[in-house]
Amino acid sequence: DIFRHKPALEIKADLCSKDLWRKFHSLGTEMIITKAGRRMFPTVKVRVQNLDPETSYIIFMDILPVDDKRYRYVYHSSQWTVAGAGDPPLPRSTYIHPDSPASGQLWMAQGVISFDKLKLTNNRRPVVRGQVSLHSMHKYQPRVHILRTHDLDTPAEAQVLVALQSLKKGTVPNPDLYTFSFPETKFTTVTAYQNQQITRLKIASNPFAKGFREASKPSR
């Protein structure tokens, strides 16, 4: 019976909150980076499909430099322009989703897979787990990876490093690794916001930034 064969549906990952991401993208998304580490806003969240319920997956994120340039914001033209050569990339820009590894069933059941615990830092090397080191005034592109695994005993960190090797040119692709990249999540790193429209949109859309929303009437 030919229908016994499970159709090999392609694994998919969809970015959530696309409208919000696109609003930011159209203004030139900025992400604050600090020594202590700062969350991304918006948060990268994905919905995955067609995982095998019985198989385990490690889901992780990395953040790639878009180019090797340094940027500066020109106020009078409200634009980011190249300001010179970029700094050499920093190691360990990988964040493993804390639920990893988990079965396809679990990943799909939990609905949204959120990377909200990830923090961006400008420390040379991240001390704290869950932090990703980036250079300020550079452009970056987050990626989401889904790694199918049957190896429970090797630490996820090691498996992820090996898997990422296979993405380099001239190496054999790893059939267990699925990589997704959403153009609307590109951003520029800053230590203080440059574009005031970005600031306003962050305040308007991030619940933790409502302290200065407007001059509110003193209650009572």
Place this chain on the structure above:
Amino acid sequence: DIFRHKPALEIKADLCSKDLWRKFHSLGTEMIITKAGRRMFPTVKVRVQNLDPETSYIIFMDILPVDDKRYRYVYHSSQWTVAGAGDPPLPRSTYIHPDSPASGQLWMAQGVISFDKLKLTNNRRPVVRGQVSLHSMHKYQPRVHILRTHDLDTPAEAQVLVALQSLKKGTVPNPDLYTFSFPETKFTTVTAYQNQQITRLKIASNPFAKGFREASKPSR
């Protein structure tokens, strides 16, 4: 070379904050249970030793009825006394530590393994993940289990259920399951504190309960 054989050191788990647990125990520990679910205080925390760094373990907790009695607190004698037959035990009183499964290396490296996300509820069956259903006015004894596993694809929930079978009388013991029980963590469930000394000790030792510590001078 005889020293090539790793000595099979027995897996150990030590209860943390023993002094605090003993203070409560000596007064007759009470734990509030609510519909929404309430954390335990003190929290069950353990330190584990002699896990194999390269092997994976699921660590979980369950809460056993101490007996099949219902209790009531007699104020004038400040004592808990049997008040009749207990209610029949509720299913699913198991809480899998959210880091499960993880390698022995990880469990030991993180120092303390805390069950602080566990919540006690008096709902007949726990709706929310991470909640354990108990009867009010009953005595309970938490247990901590360490389950060695090489099976990454079977959900931890299923593995745990199977493993627990092996603890029943007349079944073959499971050599991959290590079970620990700390007498000082016994407690009685309540919906409102009975012993005022317990209330005072909770307020004095739980940072979240400091709202009524004392009549504080109004600042400003």
Place this chain on the structure above:
DNA sequence: ATGTTTCCACCTAGGTGAAAACTT
């Protein structure tokens, strides 16, 4: 000049016991 760090008021989010209301 330009970019970074530190500190802070203002939020969200959620863990407490007390007290009142409710149930049986």
Place this chain on the structure above:
DNA sequence: AAGTTTTCACCTAGGTGGAAACAT
């Protein structure tokens, strides 16, 4: 009468952008 539920003020914990201080 005894036990449960609901609500709430008071906390802890921690995520924001602003402003001032600092660094280069």
